[in-house]
Amino acid sequence: MMNHVREFRTAQGMSQLALAQETGVARQTVNLIENDKYNPTLDLCLKLAWALHTDLDTLFWRDRHED
């Protein structure tokens, strides 16, 4: 699933490991999400949004024409 996790994380100067520790997952999982190789559950999406001080729409939403 296309997302903006990497942009938000780097903008906040956070490493993948730090974000992973804050959301309670492995660094590898954060890496897979950023590279669109794993679709996180809604629960993890929420945790990521909280950790990156944003909301679900900004982090994960995309319009139909972006497909």
Add this chain to the structure above:
Amino acid sequence: MKINRRDKLVKHFFGIWGVLDEYKRAEANRIAANAFIFLFWFELALIFLAMIVANVNLHLALYGMIGFNILGVIYGAVLYVILAGHRAGLDNIEVSANNVQAVKQFNRRRGFWLAIIYTLTYLVANAFLHWTTPRSFINNLIAWDNIMPAIISGGLYSWILTFLVNRRVKNADIDK
């Protein structure tokens, strides 16, 4: 975070290091389901075949059943679980950059002790297995033709295991 016994078993079975998060859990479930489907059809076909062979030769059916079971489980299911788990990155050991060498060194030290334990176990087991030969147990234990293969297999086993475990060690500080 406290983990229950089932999670501990899953982590041990798939060689998962670190936190058992939703990705690793989902991959473990997928791999286990595939292995189960394979084993189900494999066993069904094997039983059917054994039933046919049993009409001709009962011993052949029995030994064939045992042999193909071992082959199917080890070379089919277990090998698939190991390879698929590795491909999904379940067995990665992620440590911080300044700990990578220390962890590899620790693994090598552990490998050395493993080699000694393996060699001694091999030697004693081999002496026991040659119980019926004219040589006594003690003579079997100090016989060069028993010591040599024990040392070689112990060293080889430990080297392969250390090599495989050290290959799993990854630097967690590099963002990919």
